[in-house]
Amino acid sequence: MTNRTLVALAFALGATVATSESSAFCRSSxxxxxxxxxxTTGVPLMWCSACTGLSLNTDGSIDIPFETLKTEATSAAARWSAEVGCPGETMDPPAFELRVIDDTRVYSGINHGGPNANAVWFNSEWRLDTLHRMGTIAITIVSFDRRTGEILDADVELNQRTDANPAGFVFSTGMPMPDTADLPTILTHEFGHALGLGHSDQDRAVMWPTAGMGESRRTLSADDVEGICDVYAFDRRPSMQCDAPGTTTRPNLVCNDTPYGGLAPAPDGGRAVGGCSVHEGISKPTRARWWLLGAAMVTLAWRRRPRAATRVA
Ligand SMILES: [Zn+2]
Known part of the structure; x- marks a missing residue:
């Protein structure tokens, strides 16, 4: 283990932040x-299994064919796992991956005690509130165990322009197009949040908090790689963070991509959109203990692109 790895590990155990000349990533807390x-406080967030499933909402997008959405989501997820080699002799990929699984009609929110979906959906009713702000291209809502930091659910909303939502955005794939949001860039960024990363202060990173129209930033930077490997470095798992308190139970390291409580094909328990509220007294059947849940909201905002700049970074 290199000194750099030890430093990253110390940051992970001590708090949530890694900031230095070589690493500016941020772990959500x-x-x-x-x-x-x-x-700089709290417990860093992470999934405690080896994988989980993402489900596209069957509403799809008015801009992009559904099969293209699925292809782009699959590619964006792979950028954070199979395409990453974490520092070390074997350059193993991160010990966690997002997989695109069956579609759903679920939107954002977590259904306590019932089935769920880690939903990816286009929101054409971007009603402004503390989560849905003007100028925001997309948000990811992460539900987690407030005590351990275990992520239980993550939902990605894309702010889609429609007649009813004229302040939304037009999304595109393929060659980046002016005046559109590059869907591969946006999905890759939001999936970083779904994995437990916050915003980087390095402007070339995928996790940089803003994106210009027509701007493509699909490839992970070295800082992004450091970030995801800090969360899921193979040689540091299983993590003490994921142990059930007072036991020696280890997380299930076998990939089971079924979401928390089972995959919900349709909303079950109501459409719960957003809210940074804290829910207490939630039972997770598989572990039969009480959870404290919180929700984190992370966004990718639109940045107006200066006329002369090819890339604001
Ligand atoms: Zn963001």
């Missing part, structure tokens, strides 16, 4: 940082 800043 059970306690949000001040606006625009990485949290």
């Amino acid at each position: 059970t306690i949000r940082g001040a606006a625009g800043e990485c949290s």
